[in-house]
Structures are given as structure tokens and as C-alpha cells.
Amino acid sequence: MRTLIFLLQKEFKQIFRNKAILPMIFLMPIIQLLILPMAADYEIKNINISIVDHDHSSYSRELTHKIISSGYFVLNDYGQDYQSAFKNFEKDQSDIILEIPHDFEKNIGKLSASSLLVSTNAINGVKAGVGSAYLMQIISNYNQKIRQKWLHYNGQEIKEGMHVESRFWYNKYMKYTFFMVPGILGILVTMVGVYMCSLNIVKEKEIGTIEQINVTPIKKQYFILGKLIPFWLIGIFVFSVGLFVVARGIYGIIPIGSYFPLYAFLAIYLVAALGIGLLISTYSSTQQQSMSLTFFLMMIFILMSGLFTPIESMPEWAQFITKLNPVTYFIDVMRRVILKGSTIHELQFDFIVVSIMAAFFNIWAVLNYKKTN
Amino acid sequence: MRQLLAYIKKEFYHVFRDSKTLILLFGMPIVQILLFGFALTNEIKNSELIICDYSNNKTSEKLIEKFRANNNFLLKEVIYDDHDYNQIFRESKVKLIITLPENFEGDLIHQGKSTVLLTADASDPNTSNTLVVYATNILYDFQKEMSNNVILIPYTIDTSIRMMYNPELKGAYNFVPGVMSLVLLLVCVLMTSVSIVREKELGTMEILLVSPTNPLIIIISKAIPYFLLSIVNLTVILLLSTYLLDMPINGSLFLLYLASSILILTALALGLLISNVTNSQEAAMLISLMGMLMPTILFTGFMFPIENMPLPLQIVSNIVPSRWYFIIVKDVVIKGLGFASIWKEMLVLMGMAIFLLALSLKKFKTRLE
Numbered sequence: 254m255r256t257l258i259f260l261l262q263k264e265f266k267q268i269f270r271n272k273a274i275l276p277m278i279f280l281m282p283i284i285q286l287l288i289l290p291m292a293a294d295y296e297i298k299n300i301n302i303s304i305v306d307h308d309h310s311s312y313s314r315e316l317t318h319k320i321i322s323s324g325y326f327v328l329n330d331y332g333q334d335y336q337s338a339f340k341n342f343e344k345d346q347s348d349i350i351l352e353i354p355h356d357f358e359k360n361i362g363k364l365s366a367s368s369l370l371v372s373t374n375a376i377n378g379v380k381a382g383v384g385s386a387y388l389m390q391i392i393s394n395y396n397q398k399i400r401q402k403w404l405h406y407n408g409q410e411i412k413e414g415m416h417v418e419s420r421f422w423y424n425k426y427m428k429y430t431f432f433m434v435p436g437i438l439g440i441l442v443t444m445v446g447v448y449m450c451s452l453n454i455v456k457e458k459e460i461g462t463i464e465q466i467n468v469t470p471i472k473k474q475y476f477i478l479g480k481l482i483p484f485w486l487i488g489i490f491v492f493s494v495g496l497f498v499v500a501r502g503i504y505g506i507i508p509i510g511s512y513f514p515l516y517a518f519l520a521i522y523l524v525a526a527l528g529i530g531l532l533i534s535t536y537s538s539t540q541q542q543s544m545s546l547t548f549f550l551m552m553i554f555i556l557m558s559g560l561f562t563p564i565e566s567m568p569e570w571a572q573f574i575t576k577l578n579p580v581t582y583f584i585d586v587m588r589r590v591i592l593k594g595s596t597i598h599e600l601q602f603d604f605i606v607v608s609i610m611a612a613f614f615n616i617w618a619v620l621n622y623k624k625t626n
Numbered sequence: 627m628r629q630l631l632a633y634i635k636k637e638f639y640h641v642f643r644d645s646k647t648l649i650l651l652f653g654m655p656i657v658q659i660l661l662f663g664f665a666l667t668n669e670i671k672n673s674e675l676i677i678c679d680y681s682n683n684k685t686s687e688k689l690i691e692k693f694r695a696n697n698n699f700l701l702k703e704v705i706y707d708d709h710d711y712n713q714i715f716r717e718s719k720v721k722l723i724i725t726l727p728e729n730f731e732g733d734l735i736h737q738g739k740s741t742v743l744l745t746a747d748a749s750d751p752n753t754s755n756t757l758v759v760y761a762t763n764i765l766y767d768f769q770k771e772m773s774n775n776v777i778l779i780p781y782t783i784d785t786s787i788r789m790m791y792n793p794e795l796k797g798a799y800n801f802v803p804g805v806m807s808l809v810l811l812l813v814c815v816l817m818t819s820v821s822i823v824r825e826k827e828l829g830t831m832e833i834l835l836v837s838p839t840n841p842l843i844i845i846i847s848k849a850i851p852y853f854l855l856s857i858v859n860l861t862v863i864l865l866l867s868t869y870l871l872d873m874p875i876n877g878s879l880f881l882l883y884l885a886s887s888i889l890i891l892t893a894l895a896l897g898l899l900i901s902n903v904t905n906s907q908e909a910a911m912l913i914s915l916m917g918m919l920m921p922t923i924l925f926t927g928f929m930f931p932i933e934n935m936p937l938p939l940q941i942v943s944n945i946v947p948s949r950w951y952f953i954i955v956k957d958v959v960i961k962g963l964g965f966a967s968i969w970k971e972m973l974v975l976m977g978m979a980i981f982l983l984a985l986s987l988k989k990f991k992t993r994l995e
Contacts, residue, residue: 424750544816
């Protein structure tokens, strides 16, 4: 036990004496948490639309008006020339072209349908999907309206049809930042832990100071614990600043659930994340190696965690990979506790998985760390 | 010239002797392009759905069938009695619950109106919004079908949708150019900055600096191996995306390589700059990974459209080199556009490269402190 305290003293001194690193560990995550969630605004709004109106009838104008006043679309250009609309489309100035054919009004009173043509830029699949879905909804509402007019005119009974009422739970103001802040905070805490930890042992290897430790009778689990505990504490500190100062103070996010499951999960999760860092560290002989490996893993952790893109949309095999990624569980738990108020009981699966991961990575790291060359 | 060649040879030895790093350098782009190219999509598919059907009859069954067939939704369960929705949302991944009222069929046929309730888990407001729009469209479609069976009336507007550039809505079309910009930029920044700082840290930089070599040669020789390596990586990425991900290059290959060279140059200059202001590998790495990874992911614009960001952040995004490169790759590879439409982005990248190079050369210290 006394050995451990001395080791901890050494580690803390090393961390706090390094004036170049210290601000980066503490400030960088906080600054990023302040800025990035605002950049991650995914609300689909202001979809730029070009309308090519070959018809110029009262119907086509009415429809145009309906689309613009819906609030989802911004009229980029309105004209009769498809070519010039397409030019804007190519330059990314507009996302959707709606083409109203020449005989739109003429055909509309007939039994045959009159058709509209919508072209959307589908490189960004969501924007295309949601944009055209909004447009379809506006058009079919409009269609409903003119049909009812016709029915009324012909003296038939008017059917109101289905009424769809929608309720949105857990995010009263529909703010995307409420969804992103817990996730990004999770990633930043992970980064601090994994980066710092993965470099740490390797640094001693490269500089040669590890020899001095290796010749002492310090047991290797103490040595590993000595490396783990400082970063574990730093991780909890950074998380708390992020949660209380940035999330609560700046973004006004107050967890619906209690703090206990959050911190309990964080405590276990950090052990798992640091374990991964240690493991990388024991496998590399230079900082360059451990760094490129960390970079590689971090990219996968971030992009395969459901932070930015929905996991359900991924193919089966990729969903399996997300299940092996500890970050997935952390982000999921953060979001569920903060936004929905889930309790430990409801999160037990996540707790069990992350505990297993924590044990697995750390035991592996201890086994793989050898005091003799 | 002979000096330069000798130095380049030295740097290549450094790179090739560290086999672990080398494997990662070449393996990383391959694994990532394949993984992200196939796995990532912004589309909303297979969202878990529960339908609570109080009416339980033919009409509602038909409607449920419609939802079952739709691949935006994954119908998890149909329930017929009261449940605590809050419990469902908190325990499972269900994103939307549709409640059909008791007299759904009767109301719809006889009174011509009926209320359907959609309850969405809006912790992710966009997904929930989108799902509600999708579900509403399905409901309206269903209603149209039902009423068409009764009488045939005019005033039908038919809408056909064309998905341009990416008819199958593949995620790869958006994510491959994005990941490509990310990998090319970050790998270069990381590797150059670290390889220079490493020599500082180990003390070998001093030996290089006291030799009768122009410091410029030392820097150029550091940059060349990583430049070539990145070109090889780029080629591998393009081969993979063409042959495995079915994303053919529609524009000029020469133009693409030209633009990529400029991006790599920018990245090398940035790496050099970082190595000038730091003294330890740890610090260099923290700046280039911790500091750059998340901002680059977000500001490149492949995750979230830049035009949706608040204005100050849109301005900030302009200084991220990969943002410009991403536009170029999309234009050249997917849209097949020529030099005329991307010269502005090329110019911006070029300007960045020159600025960063000038700055880092000016800051490069030939003396030790």
C-alpha cells in the first residue's frame, strides 16, 4: 500500500510539472465541449429549393406559396428554365428542384393524375430523404385541400380523414444540443483517458526511465495501478466540469435522472477506457507506435459509437462492432440518464458489459506488461 | 542534391524500420474506408416501432402490414392493451409508438375521421422528427388508398422523386470523401509533427543542425517520405472505393491527385508548424489528435451540413483544410465536375499551404535553447 502511495506521488508530480500538457488536458476538452455541440446541429431546416414552374397557373403559384410558407424551405430561385436551376443545383446552392409541368393545371381537373417531378441532391442521404419527405407532405396536404374543395363544389360530403397527432417526449424544446452534449462529453473524457494513458508507459520506455522501475521490487499490478489512478481522477474531474459547468451552466441541461448512475457508470467505464490505453502502451515500444494505434482506435470508437449516425441503420456486422465498442455504452447511458431519467435497474445490461470490459482489458494489460525484456 | 537524397534515404529508413507504425499507416486507411464506407449512413433505417392497436380489426391490420413492409421502421411488436409508454422508451431502443384508437375502422369509414397518435422518443429530436414525417406520410398514403377504393375523383397530384448523384442513397457517397479527407489530413499532420519532435526529444536534432546542411533540406527530407506515403494511401483508398464500394470516379483523376497533393502539402506544413511550437512528442500528439480530431470531423462537413451551423462556426469552419478538400472530392469524384467549378477551393487550399509553410519556416529554429 505504501508503495502505491509513493508511486502515485511520482505520477502526480510528473503530470503537474509538465506545463505544456496540463492546460491541454483540462482546457481542450472544455473548450471543445463549448463549441462542438453547436456545430453538430442537425436540424434539417432551410432546405434550399429551386422551383421550375412551366405552368404559371394559379395552382402552381398556390403550391409554391404553400411550400415557402411551410418554414422548411427557402426559395433559392423560381423560374421557367430547368438548365439554370440545375446549374444552381450543381453548385450546391439548392438542394431540391421541384419541376411543375406545363399542363399541371389543365390535367389536374381530369381523372388522370398530374405529375410533379422532384429532384434532390442525394449525396447527403438524410437531407435528401427528409427534404423530399417534407415536400411530399406539403404536396399531399395541398392535394387533400383541393380535393375537398372539389368534393364540396360537387355537393358531396366532406370527409376530414385521418388526423395525425404527434407528441415528442424527453426533449421538450427539441434542441439538438441536448442530444449532442452528453455524447460529445463522453468522447472527450474518453480521449483524455486513452491518449494520456497510452502514451504514459511508452514514454518511460522510450526515455529509459522504465529501467529504474523495473529494477525495483515494485509489483507490476502496483505499477499499473499507479498509472491508472491519476488519469482516473483526472477523467472524473474533467467529466464533472463538463457536466456541471458546461452542460448545466451554459447549455442548461439538467439531468432528469440522478447523478448516482452517471457517476457509478463513469467510474467503471473509465477503468475500461484506461485499460485500453494501458494495453496499447504495453504493446508499443515507441510513442509514435502507440500514437498511431490510438488514433486508429479512436476514429473507430468515435464513428462506430452512434454519436453522430444511428446504429440501427448500420448493416448487421457493423452493429456487432458497435457492441464491442465501450464508447457506445457510455454515450447510450449518458443520454438515457440525462434525457430520459433511466435508473440503474434499467441500465443493468450496460453496467454488466462495461464491467466485463474493464476487467478484461486491465487483466490483459497487467499480464502483457513484462518487467524483464 | 546528393545531400538531400542522403537525408531522404535516412528518413525512409526511419519509416520502414518501425514496422508496427508502418503496418498501421498503410492498414489504417484500408480498414477505415471499408469499415466506414460500408457501415456509416445518415439515413434512418430500421428504427424500432411499436404499434398499440386498440381496434384490432381488418383495417388496422392492413395499416400495420404497411408499416411492417417499410424499411425505415422495424416493427418490433404490436400490443393490444395499455402499456406504460415511459417504461417502454426507457428500457428499450423503441423510437416511436403509434396508437390506433378503439374505433379506428368505424370512425374512418362512417364518420370519415379518426385520430392517430404518434408518440416519439425525442431525445434525438431530428430522428424523431423525421420518423414522425415518415409515419405521417405512410398514414396519408394508406388513407388515399382506402378512399380510392370508394370513388374515383380527379385532383390527384402524383409526385415522382429522383435522387440525383446517389440514386441508392448510399452512405458511402458522403462518408468516403469525408473519411478520406480526414485520414489524409490527420495522418500527415501527426506523422510529420511527431517525427520532427522525436528527434528533438531524443537529442538527434542537434546532430542534424550542427551538420553543414541547409535546415531547409532537413525539413524537405522529413516531408517527402510522408508525402509519398500519403499518395500511396490515396491510391489504395481510391481503388477500394471504386472496386469495393462501387463509387466510380466520374471526374478527372489528374485533377483529384493534384488537389490531394495540395491537401497533403498543407497537412505537412501544419505538422511542421506544430513541431516548431512543441518540445515533446506527447504535446505534439495531444495537439494533433486531441485538438484536431473532433473539430476536423465536425467542420469537414460530412457529418453535419456546414450551412446549418451558426454563422460564427461557419466562419471557423473555413480554416479547416479538409473542408475545402471534401468539396473538391465530392465535385470531382461523384459529380464529375471539372477544373472550372473547383478552382476556388483549390486556390484556398493552395493559399493555406503557402501560408502555413511560410509561417513554419520562419518559426523553425536552427538553434537549441
